[in-house]
Amino acid sequence: MKKINIGLIxxxxxxxGVLKILSQKRKSFKKKYDVDFNMAKICDKNPKLRSKLNxxxxxxxxxxxxxVNSKDIDVVIELIGGINPAKDIILRSLESGKSVITANKALxxxxxxxxxxxxxxxxxxxxxxxxxxGGIPIIKSLTEGLVADRIESVVGIINGTSNYILxxxxxxxxxxxxxxxxxxxxxxxxxxxSLDIKGFDSAHKLSILAFLAFGKYILQKDIYVKGIExxxxxxxxxxxxxxxxxxxxxxxxxxxxxxxxxxVHPTLISEEHPLASVNGIFNAVYIKGELVGDLLFFGQxxxxxxxxxxxxSDLIDIASQKRPIDFSQKGLIKKIKRMDDIRxxxxxxxxxxxxxxxxxxxxxxxxxxxxxxxxxxxxxRSRAKVVPVIMLTHDVREKDIRLALEAIDKLxxxxxxxVVIHREEL
Amino acid sequence: MKKINIGLIxxxxxxxGVLKILSQKRKSFKKKYDVDFNMAKICDKNPKLRSKLNxxxxxxxxxxxxxVNSKDIDVVIELIGGINPAKDIILRSLESGKSVITANKALxxxxxxxxxxxxxxxxxxxxxxxxxxGGIPIIKSLTEGLVADRIESVVGIINGTSNYILxxxxxxxxxxxxxxxxxxxxxxxxxxxSLDIKGFDSAHKLSILAFLAFGKYILQKDIYVKGIExxxxxxxxxxxxxxxxxxxxxxxxxxxxxxxxxxVHPTLISEEHPLASVNGIFNAVYIKGELVGDLLFFGQxxxxxxxxxxxxSDLIDIASQKRPIDFSQKGLIKKIKRMDDIRxxxxxxxxxxxxxxxxxxxxxxxxxxxxxxxxxxxxxRSRAKVVPVIMLTHDVREKDIRLALEAIDKLxxxxxxxVVIHREEL
Numbered sequence: 001m002k003k004i005n006i007g008l009i010x011x012x013x014x015x016x017g018v019l020k021i022l023s024q025k026r027k028s029f030k031k032k033y034d035v036d037f038n039m040a041k042i043c044d045k046n047p048k049l050r051s052k053l054n055x056x057x058x059x060x061x062x063x064x065x066x067x068v069n070s071k072d073i074d075v076v077i078e079l080i081g082g083i084n085p086a087k088d089i090i091l092r093s094l095e096s097g098k099s100v101i102t103a104n105k106a107l108x109x110x111x112x113x114x115x116x117x118x119x120x121x122x123x124x125x126x127x128x129x130x131x132x133x134g135g136i137p138i139i140k141s142l143t144e145g146l147v148a149d150r151i152e153s154v155v156g157i158i159n160g161t162s163n164y165i166l167x168x169x170x171x172x173x174x175x176x177x178x179x180x181x182x183x184x185x186x187x188x189x190x191x192x193x194s195l196d197i198k199g200f201d202s203a204h205k206l207s208i209l210a211f212l213a214f215g216k217y218i219l220q221k222d223i224y225v226k227g228i229e230x231x232x233x234x235x236x237x238x239x240x241x242x243x244x245x246x247x248x249x250x251x252x253x254x255x256x257x258x259x260x261x262x263x264v265h266p267t268l269i270s271e272e273h274p275l276a277s278v279n280g281i282f283n284a285v286y287i288k289g290e291l292v293g294d295l296l297f298f299g300q301x302x303x304x305x306x307x308x309x310x311x312x313s314d315l316i317d318i319a320s321q322k323r324p325i326d327f328s329q330k331g332l333i334k335k336i337k338r339m340d341d342i343r344x345x346x347x348x349x350x351x352x353x354x355x356x357x358x359x360x361x362x363x364x365x366x367x368x369x370x371x372x373x374x375x376x377x378x379x380x381r382s383r384a385k386v387v388p389v390i391m392l393t394h395d396v397r398e399k400d401i402r403l404a405l406e407a408i409d410k411l412x413x414x415x416x417x418x419v420v421i422h423r424e425e426l
Numbered sequence: 427m428k429k430i431n432i433g434l435i436x437x438x439x440x441x442x443g444v445l446k447i448l449s450q451k452r453k454s455f456k457k458k459y460d461v462d463f464n465m466a467k468i469c470d471k472n473p474k475l476r477s478k479l480n481x482x483x484x485x486x487x488x489x490x491x492x493x494v495n496s497k498d499i500d501v502v503i504e505l506i507g508g509i510n511p512a513k514d515i516i517l518r519s520l521e522s523g524k525s526v527i528t529a530n531k532a533l534x535x536x537x538x539x540x541x542x543x544x545x546x547x548x549x550x551x552x553x554x555x556x557x558x559x560g561g562i563p564i565i566k567s568l569t570e571g572l573v574a575d576r577i578e579s580v581v582g583i584i585n586g587t588s589n590y591i592l593x594x595x596x597x598x599x600x601x602x603x604x605x606x607x608x609x610x611x612x613x614x615x616x617x618x619x620s621l622d623i624k625g626f627d628s629a630h631k632l633s634i635l636a637f638l639a640f641g642k643y644i645l646q647k648d649i650y651v652k653g654i655e656x657x658x659x660x661x662x663x664x665x666x667x668x669x670x671x672x673x674x675x676x677x678x679x680x681x682x683x684x685x686x687x688x689x690v691h692p693t694l695i696s697e698e699h700p701l702a703s704v705n706g707i708f709n710a711v712y713i714k715g716e717l718v719g720d721l722l723f724f725g726q727x728x729x730x731x732x733x734x735x736x737x738x739s740d741l742i743d744i745a746s747q748k749r750p751i752d753f754s755q756k757g758l759i760k761k762i763k764r765m766d767d768i769r770x771x772x773x774x775x776x777x778x779x780x781x782x783x784x785x786x787x788x789x790x791x792x793x794x795x796x797x798x799x800x801x802x803x804x805x806x807r808s809r810a811k812v813v814p815v816i817m818l819t820h821d822v823r824e825k826d827i828r829l830a831l832e833a834i835d836k837l838x839x840x841x842x843x844x845v846v847i848h849r850e851e852l
Contacts, residue, residue, distance in 0.1 A: 021574060021717070129571075135718030137563075137571025144570075145555075145563025148447060148738035274724060277703055282720075291447070291735035292561030294708075296724035298700060309717035312574035321747075 001030065004319050005040035007067035007098075009089060010079035011049045014103055014130065017308030018077060019053065025312075035319045041067045068092045075318055077311060078102040087111065094118045094126060101314045103130035103307060109204035113217040127314035132205045133158055133283045135306025136299040137313070142212045142287075149289035151213040153253030155426060158205045160281035160301045161196035162228050162248040164188045166266075167279040170236050170245070176229060188281055198227035199264040202250040209285070210252035210262055216333040218252075218262055224339040226265035235349060235419055238379070238390050244268040244347070245276040246421065253288075258334040261342055268347050268423040274298075275426065286426065340399035345374070345423035348391045348405070353413045359389065362414070365407050366393075369400040386415050392423065427456065430745050431466035433493035433524075435515060436505035437475045440529055440556065443734030444503060445479065451738075461745045467493045494518045501744055503737060504528040513537065520544045520552060527740045529556035529733060535630035539643040553740035558631045559584055559709045561732030562725040563739065568638045568713075575715035577639040579679030581852055584631045586707035586727045587622035588654050588674040590614045592692075593705040596662050596671070602655060614707050624653035625690040628676040635711070636678035636688055642759040644678075644688055650765040652691040661775060661845055664805070664816050670694040670773070671702040672847065679714075684760040687768055694773050694849040700724075701852065712852060766825035771800070771849040774817045774831070779839045785815065788840070791833050792819075795826040812841045818849065 006022070008015060022037055030036050043061050044050075050060040067073055068089055076093040078100060080086055086104050093100050095118060102108070108115070108131055119126040129139045133156075142151075157163050161183060168179040180197070183189035195201045203225045207218045228248050239246055249267040254260060269276055274296050278284040283301025288294055300306045352358045359376070366373065372394040379388040393401070405418050432448070434441060448463055456462050469487045470476075476486040493499055494515055502519040504526060506512055512533050519526050521544060528534070534541070534557055545552040555565045559582075568577075583589050587609060594605040606623070609615035621627045629651045633644045654674050665672055675693040680686060695702055700722050704710040709727025714720055726732045778784045785802070792799065798820040805814040819827070831844050 025574065135715070136721060137567045140566065140571050141563045144743065145566050145739055146561075146735070147742050148451065148735045149561075272703075274700075274703060277698075277700060289561070289735070291731040293726045293729070293732055294724075295562060295726075296722070298720075298722035298724070300719045300721075303719070305717040306719055309572070309574045309715070313571055316573050317570065 001034055001036055002319065003036045003038055004315070005038050005072050005074045006315070007041045007043070007070065007073040007076045008039060008079070009043045009064050009067060009076065010081070011042065011044040011046075011053060012079060012081070013304045014307045014311065015044070015077075015079040016053060017304040018079070018311050021305075021308050021312055029316070033316060033319060037315065037319070040073055041070060043067055064089050068096070073098055075099045075101065075315060077315070078104060079311070081106070083107055083110065090115060090126070091118055094122050094124045097122055097124050099125040099127070099318045101127050101130075101311055101318070103128065103311065105131040105201070105204040105208060109207045109220055112208060112211055125318050127318060128208070129314050130307045130310035132208055133285060133297070133299065133301045134303060135309050136283060136285070136297050136301065137310070138209070138285050138297050139212065140313075141297065142209065146287070146289055146292060149291040152288040152290060153251070154209050154213045154285060154287050155253070155275070155424075156202075156206070156209065156250045156283070156285040157247055157275060157278050158250050158283050158285065158301060159196050159199075159202045159248060160283060161189045161193055162199070162202070163278065163283070164281045165197065166228060166231065166246055166248065169231070169233055170240070173233055173237070175233060176231060197229055199225040199248065202248060202264045206250035206252055206262060206264060209250075210260065213252065213287075214254070214260055214333045216260055218336065222262065222336045224263040224265065228266050230419070231266055232419070234388070235347070235421065238349065238388070239268055239347065240271075242390075242392065243271050244423065245271045247275060247278070249275075249424070251424070254333070255337055259337045260333045260335070261337045263339065263342070265422055268421055269426060273426055340397070340402070342398045343395045344398065345395055345425065346393045346401055347421045347423050348393065349419040350389045350391070350408065350414055351386050351416045351418075352389055353415065354385050354387045355413060358413050361411060362389075362408055366404050369404040371396045371400055371404055427460055427462055428745065429462045429464055430741070431464050431498050431500045432741070433467045433469070433496065433499040433502045434465060434505070435469045435490050435493055435502065436507070437468065437470040437472075437479060438505060438507070439730045440733045440737065441470070441503075441505040442479060443730035444505070444737050447731070447734055447738055455742070459742060459745065463741065463745070466499055467496060469493055490515050494522070499524055501525045501527065501741060503741070504530060505737070507532070509533055509536065516541060516552070517544055520548050520550045523548055523550050525551040525553070525744045527553050527556075527737055527744070529554065529737065531557040531627070531630040531634060535633045535646055538634060538637055551744050553744060554634070555740050556733045556736035558634055559711060559723070559725065559727045560729060561735050562709060562711070562723050562727065563736070564635070564711050564723050565638065566739070567723065568635065572713070572715055572718060575717045578714040578716060579677070580635050580639045580711065580713050581679070581701070581850075582628075582632070582635065582676045582709070582711040583673055583701060583704050584676050584709050584711065584727060585622050585625075585628045585674060586709060587615045587619055588625070588628070589704065589709070590707045591623065592654060592657065592672055592674065595657070595659055596666070599659055599663070601659060602657060623655055625651040625674065628674060628690045632676035632678055632688060632690060635676075636686065639678065639713070640680070640686055640759045642686055644762065648688065648762045650689040650691065654692050656845070657692055658845070660814070661773070661847065664775065664814070665694055665773065666697075668816075668818065669697050670849070671697045673701060673704070675701075675850065677850070680759070681763055685763045686759045686761070687763045689765065689768070691848055694847055695852060699852055766823070766828070768824045769821045770824065771821055771851065772819045772827055773847045773849050774819065775845040776815045776817070776834065776840055777812050777842045777844075778815055779841065780811050780813045781839060784839050787837060788815070788834055792830050795830040797822045797826055797830055
């Protein structure tokens, strides 16, 4: 029987889940896969976890070097997160011929391409199924299941915190801050939730997905990112009246052949689209392929057991000597589209003084920028004489919208800043 | 560069799709995977296809033996369907050490277990991603992605024809026969659609999924199968009023620990469940795992290109020397539950003469069988004085429902046969 010596670094939620599952299932894995997963060394900087988790002192250490430098370890599981020392751990492990499993999406978003090259050079494997969408086998599906296909777009709801907040706002008709506080109470948002609600966590995962789908390594600075903090219950309500739902979408899609759009922002989609019914902390990834057509993967994007199960599926892949993650999906992608040049539909809410001529003035500015309007709804008069006007546009260049709204927001009859939300027909 | 010699048998829709993709992508596969997929021999019993598909006479044959007996072929792709001679082709190919890719669900449903054993014995591979749900990588996800998990249930909409018909009936408020005729017109139903609409195609696929998920080989005779022919627009309408949708579901789930339920039948589910919005020819598989929780895979379950792309992903897996399909997911499943012993919720529609005492009589018979009622709705009076009464039950044993309805249908005041449809809370 083959024996795989594992070095586990990081005993947080996921790490302790991996430890638990591996010790519970060691026997059944032996029987099923003819492989013995031996937990050779476990590292956490907090020495108290050793006794708390009932780990033998013989295999516990607080120094990750004990694992990285060991000649007996075959696979390193890095679950500490953050850039340093995770980067050092992964690179040195790969360089010494060890395979590495990680869920560290922030680091992968920054260095995936170079790390895969190091793995390749040293004939070791780098696997990271757990880095995107927890238990959903999306990395495997993209790199193996859809290997014969040419991907046209990948669109995901890939941040559970934001999706929970938006779902809660829609269902409870409450404000962003009320929903956020509920999310914190229920453990669905971290104390400092800014990575999640500002869209950066989605952007990290999107760069990983886009790299695998399109073979183009994308710098974080090239991803347009907008979070959900400015979404108001009012727009959720008006959108609903139009048959639309607001989701924080991460979008990577081919446009004009060899140019890629990559962006994360709140997006209005039809309430009939499968992504519209992905609610709460659930994640989903929607893929269009030239051959397979439309595919949707839906499941829990986070949580101890789903994510730990993804780590272990990587471990079994490595033990089965399967080929490493394929990172040669080189498409024709030459560059990333500038956000200004993106064409999209838009939802616009103006708050205007209810006087004759307002609409004519606004429409005039829009027309000058060749912005074509699909529908206009003026909402009920308010006592303050400031009323919302909702417009849906046809396909328009982002830059034109931006310039038009800058001009419109300067009009005396337009009160407050105008709200503008992307709309996609997926 | 590794060269893989392929023998393709069957030039129907899928076969010609595989031929097309492989010839278009041969170069790109060489570059990407360092493997040359060489179409060494192509067989179809219809010799006219040779010139029609522009195949060189040198590599064309009408005798499958030329492929099965060849010493130069590495992988046989069997796409003729049906039991004979497909079975002979697959077994003899595996026995001679060739790997086999097939989409033949009817044959797999009958012989998967023994065929995998033959493959194992001869160190060859049998792969069949294309046999269930076309382009959705469901076999790979079950056997690799969820390999660390213990599956609790697999519930699928896995027959596109039936799903199209039920969706059409719901959307157009038309009869089964109208919807079927529309499905035929649009190429979504075969001239003889009975395998699809009677549920047997779903049962074939279910036995494959259940085998992979639970490690229990299931004979077709042990699967309870009921088709959609008796579903009426009336029940679709009443169900909708109750927030329910009717789908043809294929269900395999653990019950009482080591007993498995396997059944295919029209089923009422909440309109809010992700499966409820899977419409038209789309397929979806909903999986509950001990670790991953709920997962949904959604996509095109049939069609030339999605299915051919699944065949080719199998081919690339074989070329990459990945481990064969894992068929050792041996759970604790000891036996299959008898349909009589299944517990389910039910929707029941009685057609009764609108007279006092009817409900008391019916309720009395139900109570005697300990059938507990969740709700009763009596519909509008009709001129014929026969009115529908809709009941939803709590969890009830199938046998009790059956016996109660036999008694009720004998009552003089009950007209026509009573309609009963399973209801699941997934």
